[in-house]
Amino acid sequence: MKIGILTSGGDCPGLNAVIRGAVLKGSRKYGIEFVGIRDGWRGLVDADFFPLQRADVKGLSKVGGTILGTSRTNPYEGDRGGAENIKKTMYGHKLDGIIAIGGEGTLAAANRLWNDGVPVLGVPKTIDNDLQATDYSFGFDTAVNIATEAMDRLRTTGDSHQRCMVAEVMGRHVGWIALHSGMAAGAHIICIPEVPLSIEEICEQVESASERGRAPLVVVAEGFKLKGQEEAYSDKGLDAFNRPRLGGIGEVLAPLIEERTGIETRSTVLGHIQRGGSPSAFDRVLATRLGLHAADAIVDGAWGQMVAMKGTEIERVTFEEALGELHEVPLSRYEEASALFG
Amino acid sequence: MKIGILTSGGDCPGLNAVIRGAVLKGSRKYGIEFVGIRDGWRGLVDADFFPLQRADVKGLSKVGGTILGTSRTNPYEGDRGGAENIKKTMYGHKLDGIIAIGGEGTLAAANRLWNDGVPVLGVPKTIDNDLQATDYSFGFDTAVNIATEAMDRLRTTGDSHQRCMVAEVMGRHVGWIALHSGMAAGAHIICIPEVPLSIEEICEQVESASERGRAPLVVVAEGFKLKGQEEAYSDKGLDAFNRPRLGGIGEVLAPLIEERTGIETRSTVLGHIQRGGSPSAFDRVLATRLGLHAADAIVDGAWGQMVAMKGTEIERVTFEEALGELHEVPLSRYEEASALFG
Amino acid sequence: MKIGILTSGGDCPGLNAVIRGAVLKGSRKYGIEFVGIRDGWRGLVDADFFPLQRADVKGLSKVGGTILGTSRTNPYEGDRGGAENIKKTMYGHKLDGIIAIGGEGTLAAANRLWNDGVPVLGVPKTIDNDLQATDYSFGFDTAVNIATEAMDRLRTTGDSHQRCMVAEVMGRHVGWIALHSGMAAGAHIICIPEVPLSIEEICEQVESASERGRAPLVVVAEGFKLKGQEEAYSDKGLDAFNRPRLGGIGEVLAPLIEERTGIETRSTVLGHIQRGGSPSAFDRVLATRLGLHAADAIVDGAWGQMVAMKGTEIERVTFEEALGELHEVPLSRYEEASALFG
Amino acid sequence: MKIGILTSGGDCPGLNAVIRGAVLKGSRKYGIEFVGIRDGWRGLVDADFFPLQRADVKGLSKVGGTILGTSRTNPYEGDRGGAENIKKTMYGHKLDGIIAIGGEGTLAAANRLWNDGVPVLGVPKTIDNDLQATDYSFGFDTAVNIATEAMDRLRTTGDSHQRCMVAEVMGRHVGWIALHSGMAAGAHIICIPEVPLSIEEICEQVESASERGRAPLVVVAEGFKLKGQEEAYSDKGLDAFNRPRLGGIGEVLAPLIEERTGIETRSTVLGHIQRGGSPSAFDRVLATRLGLHAADAIVDGAWGQMVAMKGTEIERVTFEEALGELHEVPLSRYEEASALFG
Incomplete structure (x- = not known):
């Protein structure tokens, strides 16, 4: 054979x-x-x-x-x-x-x-x-570990500067990496494609964390779209300042958060390091x-x-x-995690 | 409340x-x-x-x-x-x-x-x-990662010196850490409490790996006992040289392997580092x-x-x-892994 | 006191x-x-x-x-x-x-x-x-380790896809992090503020690596400027497509390299993870x-x-x-490293 | 050529x-x-x-x-x-x-x-x-990193159980790995071949740390010898219980510390993992x-x-x-570190 x-x-x-x-x-x-x-x-x-x-x-x-x-x-x-x-x-x-x-x-x-x-x-x-057909697929756990370790690092720099840190992770259509790494790293809000949120909802969590003396950590999957603005933030859309968009959603969110909350905000796109290595x-x-x-x-x-x-x-x-439907994050899992927010 | x-x-x-x-x-x-x-x-x-x-x-x-x-x-x-x-x-x-x-x-x-x-x-x-009542328990994945990373390190030193490396991991009654870390690290033989092996069976794998030009890696759970010698290697027993035993099973196996195969053999007990840290x-x-x-x-x-x-x-x-039976490694899982040996 | x-x-x-x-x-x-x-x-x-x-x-x-x-x-x-x-x-x-x-x-x-x-x-x-007044300062070694580990990861994904990977690291005015992490990770070209290079010089190394069957790794300090184009690529300048520039130099280089060499090229900005964590x-x-x-x-x-x-x-x-001059990478150190290129 | x-x-x-x-x-x-x-x-x-x-x-x-x-x-x-x-x-x-x-x-x-x-x-x-002839030699930094990371892990388990943890690191003749990893990990006492200490001196630091609510961390180089007992603890000597010694100095110290201080004490020999790997x-x-x-x-x-x-x-x-003298830890460096003890 x-x-x-x-x-x-x-x-x-x-x-x-x-x-x-x-x-x-x-x-x-x-x-x-x-x-x-x-x-x-x-x-x-x-x-x-x-x-x-x-x-x-x-x-x-x-x-x-x-x-x-x-x-x-x-x-x-x-x-x-x-x-x-x-x-x-x-x-x-x-x-x-x-x-x-x-x-x-x-x-x-x-x-x-x-x-x-x-x-x-x-x-x-x-x-x-x-x-859908597999509980877990290989590569996912590695990506979540890498993202989590990166967020652990982002938190210390956020804490020192009292900054809000936005971490953009992989996930064009589903939010599993964001959900798991966000839970693992203690994110204050997790933004996934399955659950549109408004910028107000995000900022509410950012401000709540900040008021408790924490440096807010926002985890966002690359496929997340702001509620009601799915078109404006499409791949060919404009950025927050009406410029042709080059960066990802993390770079969209950071200036919006900073503008609304007054909290200095930095974005990091974890990118290809999530899929490489041992x-x-x-x-x-x-x-x-x-x-x-x-x-x-x-x-x-x-x-x-x-x-x-x-x-x-x-x-x-x-x-x-x-080959049925995409294995999306069910609402129950998002709600489970959201008990850790705010 | x-x-x-x-x-x-x-x-x-x-x-x-x-x-x-x-x-x-x-x-x-x-x-x-x-x-x-x-x-x-x-x-x-x-x-x-x-x-x-x-x-x-x-x-x-x-x-x-x-x-x-x-x-x-x-x-x-x-x-x-x-x-x-x-x-x-x-x-x-x-x-x-x-x-x-x-x-x-x-x-x-x-x-x-x-x-x-x-x-x-x-x-x-x-x-x-x-x-038995939980598919996985927390701490296990961390321990397996730590043990795997340690074995990755042991392999390079084994390869350089053409030595057989014995890694003793946790597991007094069950061999899950040994099974998973051994599979992950590419062990040539995995010794777990559930499956007694004779020293001949172990040495056969060691020699087979050595003949293929590999530095043999033996992973052993602390609760493993050599076939037919369960008493002799009890906690209060004697070591391979009839001295009161101080070390663990890894220190028992290493000299036996070296003696029988003629391959220089070193033992490392991973110990408490497996249960600590983030x-x-x-x-x-x-x-x-x-x-x-x-x-x-x-x-x-x-x-x-x-x-x-x-x-x-x-x-x-x-x-x-x-609180039923202990969650032992089923024979099917051991046989699955053993396709990677020899 | x-x-x-x-x-x-x-x-x-x-x-x-x-x-x-x-x-x-x-x-x-x-x-x-x-x-x-x-x-x-x-x-x-x-x-x-x-x-x-x-x-x-x-x-x-x-x-x-x-x-x-x-x-x-x-x-x-x-x-x-x-x-x-x-x-x-x-x-x-x-x-x-x-x-x-x-x-x-x-x-x-x-x-x-x-x-x-x-x-x-x-x-x-x-x-x-x-x-200048200190041989090494704390934080540098950690940053170099993080950048190196990230590049180790980028290399495996580059190798799998036969892509050129561009890694942008910290260093607005000096190229030490780029020099050390690039040497450690086996970069095919290292771009630092102290040594302007033309896009042709960079692409030459990229093509040379590619011809030897390697996935080219380009390491670039954020303060690097292309030879003769210091103005065009200033902080307020335009990007390679004459759009207002948002991203860093890595995002400038990647499309230029892809365009000239025909090799698919991806850029990753390591960003804030280099300065956080233990x-x-x-x-x-x-x-x-x-x-x-x-x-x-x-x-x-x-x-x-x-x-x-x-x-x-x-x-x-x-x-x-x-408080004298900035501790720049001396040309001798850059030349030392360049023996590893091409 | x-x-x-x-x-x-x-x-x-x-x-x-x-x-x-x-x-x-x-x-x-x-x-x-x-x-x-x-x-x-x-x-x-x-x-x-x-x-x-x-x-x-x-x-x-x-x-x-x-x-x-x-x-x-x-x-x-x-x-x-x-x-x-x-x-x-x-x-x-x-x-x-x-x-x-x-x-x-x-x-x-x-x-x-x-x-x-x-x-x-x-x-x-x-x-x-x-x-002597080189400020640092390669391999040393890696070994110190591995030892430090292992001690970080030992500390959390020590803290949870209020145990004294003894970590034995490489160093038959000189204590550099012990000195650097001990400083990095925040050891409460560092035992190196260059500086004999009595068991009383060691226990004093262990008790002092314990009284401050810390889980004592003792770092010992494999070549350390207790003051006045250099012969008894020679390679062919007897252990603390007059048995032929199998284990290293860590296994000698742990029972002595436990006996004298009443604090539960565990020893870990880091062994070959210090010299392997990337x-x-x-x-x-x-x-x-x-x-x-x-x-x-x-x-x-x-x-x-x-x-x-x-x-x-x-x-x-x-x-x-x-090929002159061995590059020992000078007393000044040991005294520098000892300001962190007790």
């Missing part, structure tokens, strides 16, 4: 641990031969393969990024794309199936390929934790387990499915189930 | 986050008045109380240890111990109930008190993750949520119960349910 | 360790009574003092920020400012002298006060390491030693001087000596 | 950064051809060489350990050892010289070889910081600079010398100068 592995979409701490887990178990227990596919679907379309053996995955559980490279290519695009071409390529290289590690876009492409007859197994990857132990264990179970799933012929974490177990779900 | 909070047993990162969560929500949403009870059950027996207000818990989510102090006192011991005395003390101080944060011993005492008419609510605390983000969130839900449970009069994590939710279980 | 302590200017990891060192030694060995002065010179002008005793400084060596608060107030401004008013305030509160912990602006003010008859002792604080061990030791020596200097009546690190020793220098 | 590089003695964070610095500058600026010598002097004696090119050193500045391997072999031992054999081997492989990275033993061997006509350049490596930024910069300057020194024909850090500069010293 010969299986290709690819990683697709934004990188995420734990990708290498999945690869290592699948290759170690697959090659040794089941005698599977693995090939690495370079740069996501692009490498599959271009037949850009290389042998992936035990020695190639040694020491990888702690290594960030992906040794396979990644891209955002769609396997149906281009002259050589599409299920028929891919099936020919796979036939030519004697590939019996593909493990595709990726997020929603990747899994949607995987599902389409599977429906078109390409044997694909999915492994969920989303640093934002936005997939994974946390939690993510290493989760990613390794997903890789191990992917090897099992291949032997079981569980194509068209995805391995996923439920409670403390790894289970299988069909792509159909996996 | 007036509620006392105590922390009992070995300390654990996240205790302060529970206290903060309960006090913030309880005092502000429900108007509960909190008192801190010093040093676990001892403070309850001795009426060693102090007011615990919002300002006292500020900034605590990231602080390791417990501001309440802790001890291993049994509330039924001593002249002033026992349910009747405690009820009188509580009546005298107008305490309507107790939140007891602790592990199995603490919860057993809490259950006995509850059966004797003392209103107690439990919050599970076990760095070893050995309670909690990981995961543990801060979990502990904070347990504290928030403890406040809800009190208002609901859910005495004799414990808040616990199930999947991604916080639920309530009775003490009876919580 | 009664001494006031103040911290002034931007906060910096290690401020609390200085305070602790001075108070512990001063109060116990020399019987000095200390008062804390709130928010820098503002607190001195406003007589905003509070007692500072041994118990107040416990555990402070590892705590970021400053328990005294800080501000950028000039002691000569305002109705109540000026040397004569300050001398009256000090006389009224029986203050025999002031320890002023701060950077160049603070030390210049301290020097003026000293020349006007106010007994002031200086402790150098500059996260940018821009003071100090590194190096900074704790340095800051503690400066505090200890400040206590000695007071007893010796060494007013008008500053304690400073020379080699491995703490010495005293006069304010005059301390 | 063809140069061999070897690393010898105990491993140390930063070794790889030295190798990278030397190879990058040497090969590109000076056209030197490098070969790696495996496992220290052993590889030189056995002619165990491999090509070391630019691509082999990429990304190494942050990697702990040594890619060359290390051993404690003496180049004068064995049939194939000795200067004449080594010169023949070097002649046969056209090696023009050797860069030897190591501590006192390595440098002494290097000196002897140099006196016997073998061109050797030294780079100092001592995690203990025990060489170097701190300080050590990466220092090690890289030493490597860069080693390349310069070779071109200058500065054989029989060692590159060393003096203040902020890298200089050259002869082996004779480098």
Whole structure:
């Protein structure tokens, strides 16, 4: 049996641990031969393969990024794309199936390929934790740890200067990183895409914290939009001073907060450091387990499915189930956290 | 309503986050008045109380240890111990109930008190993750992160010297910390109390790793016992050279491995650093949520119960349910990990 | 003897360790009574003092920020400012002298006060390491560690996506943080205020790294200016697309690099996380030693001087000596590092 | 020109950064051809060489350990050892010289070889910081950071249980790691080989800290000996209970302290984690600079010398100068720190 592995979409701490887990178990227990596919679907379309053996995955559980490279290519695009071409390529290289590690876009492409007859197994990857079919996805815990540690640092500088600190974290569509890092760091208000707030509501918490002698900490997911101003703050919109907007929502909020509360306010965009570097132990264990179970799933012929974490177990779900709605922060979780505000 | 909070047993990162969560929500949403009870059950027996207000818990989510102090006192011991005395003390101080944060011993005492008419609510605390009634307990993730980071360091020194490194981690009765940190760090063999192994089985993995050019990493939980030698390696037993044993199992294994394999072997006992310091983000969130839900449970009069994590939710279980068997590593999880060995 | 302590200017990891060192030694060995002065010179002008005793400084060596608060107030401004008013305030509160912990602006003010008859002792604080009179200043090592760790993370995401990563670090006038963190993280080009480079020179290194299969890492100090375009990129200037500039130099460089090299380029501004949080061990030791020596200097009546690190020793220098030129990166150090480029 | 590089003695964070610095500058600026010598002097004696090119050193500045391997072999031992054999081997492989990275033993061997006509350049490596000829050596800062972070963790568990914590750190002959980590972590007493203390003196500080409500932290270098009992606690001596001693001095002190003060006391031996893992930024910069300057020194024909850090500069010293006395902690530095005790 010969299986290709690819990683697709934004990188995420734990990708290498999945690869290592699948290759170690697959090659040794089941005698599977693995090939690495370079740069996501692009490498599959271009037949850009290389042998992936035990020695190639040694020491990888702690290594960030992906040794396979990644891209955002769609396997149906281009002259050589599409299920028929891919099936020919796979036939030519004697590939019996593909493990595709990726997020929603990747899994949607995987599902389409599977429906078109390409044997694909999915492994969920989303640093934002936005997939319904898995309790947690690897990379998320690492991102939350990095964001939390950064906020711990921001707090000391905020306290010394009696400043309000705004920390912008990842999360275009869902607020999980903001919710968890904000709870962990003791934020005074958490702004997530699922719960629009007005600038007045935000400033109320800022002032309340300030009155208690605290340096206010505002955590905001990049996809948060101010209540009633969703259009004005769109990606192509204007900033608070009617200039074409370059920065993120954190840079929108900071001057508004300062203007209304009179409290000196600074914004920090955590950016790409949230998705790089060595994974946390939690993510290493989760990613390794997903890789191990992917090897099992291949032997079981569980194509068209995805391995996923439920409670403390790894289970299988069909792509159909996996690709439902976005895993948003439920209102109950936001309300739970809001008991810590104000 | 007036509620006392105590922390009992070995300390654990996240205790302060529970206290903060309960006090913030309880005092502000429900108007509960909190008192801190010093040093676990001892403070309850001795009426060693102090007011615990919002300002006292500020900034605590990231602080390791417990501001309440802790001890291993049994509330039924001593002249002033026992349910009747405690009820009188509580009546005298107008305490309507107790939140007891602790592990199995603490919860057993809490259950006995509850059966004797003392209103107690439990919050599970076990760095070893050995309670059945909760998927994860706070402190565990922090300990696994610390152990993993230490092993990452041990590996580089092992690689440079072509040495076998033995890392002894916490876990007297269950092997969760060893299992998770060992998987995360890429151990070549993991030794846990639930799965006795012979020295031959261990050395086989050590030699196999060495033959592949790796510096072998052996992770061992403190409660691991060599197969067939459970007596010889008991706490009062002799060491590998028939001397009275002072060190832990790591110091037993290292010379045995070196003797049999001829590979230079060094042992490191991670010890108390695993339970100290700032909690990981995961543990801060979990502990904070347990504290928030403890406040809800009190208002609901859910005495004799414990808040616990199930999947991604916080639920309530009775003490009876919580105090069943130890949450051991199931064989399936050990076998899952063992695909990474040899 | 009664001494006031103040911290002034931007906060910096290690401020609390200085305070602790001075108070512990001063109060116990020399019987000095200390008062804390709130928010820098503002607190001195406003007589905003509070007692500072041994118990107040416990555990402070590892705590970021400053328990005294800080501000950028000039002691000569305002109705109540000026040397004569300050001398009256000090006389009224029986203050025999002031320890002023701060950077160049603070030390210049301290020097003026000293020349006007106010007994002031200086402790150098500059996260940018821009003071000539001290080999290293506390806070710098912590900032370099944080920046380096962030770049380690950026590299893995750069490698996975074959992107060029631009990291903007602190350093308005000098490039020490960029130089050290860039060397530590293996940057392919380091851009500092002291050494103007053209965009062509930068892109040459980016392309060279890319051709060798590396994801290029560009480290840029916030005060770097492109050769020949110092005006265009001034603080009030236009960005690369002739829009009013909001972001820093990192956001200027990234699109220029992407445009010229065709390599996808992302910019990250590390910002305030570089100056917050717990100090590194190096900074704790340095800051503690400066505090200890400040206590000695007071007893010796060494007013008008500053304690400073020379080699491995703490010495005293006069304010005059301390306030010479900025401690820039010498060309020899830049050339030394440039052997690692291209 | 063809140069061999070897690393010898105990491993140390930063070794790889030295190798990278030397190879990058040497090969590109000076056209030197490098070969790696495996496992220290052993590889030189056995002619165990491999090509070391630019691509082999990429990304190494942050990697702990040594890619060359290390051993404690003496180049004068064995049939194939000795200067004449080594010169023949070097002649046969056209090696023009050797860069030897190591501590006192390595440098002494290097000196002897140099006196016997073998061109050797030294780079100092001592995690203990025990060489007179260099202000700081790489690895030391990393070790101090690791020890300090571990002590920060020990303190929270000590505080929660009102325990005395004893932390044993590296330092057989000199107390630099103990001194710096103890100052950084706020130890209540620091025990170093240079300053014998009686158990009474130690307990006095422990009790004083305890009386002030602190959990006492005792930091002890592994080479510390109790005053007047130097023989009894020798390496082959007996422990506090007259049993053959297995553990280190930390395990000797803990029961003595507990017995005399009545304060529960726990000992932790930090062990090998202090020398493994990724170097701190300080050590990466220092090690890289030493490597860069080693390349310069070779071109200058500065054989029989060692590159060393003096203040902020890298200089050259002869082996004779480098091999004088051990760089002990001077009494003045111990007294400086002792102002923080009791």
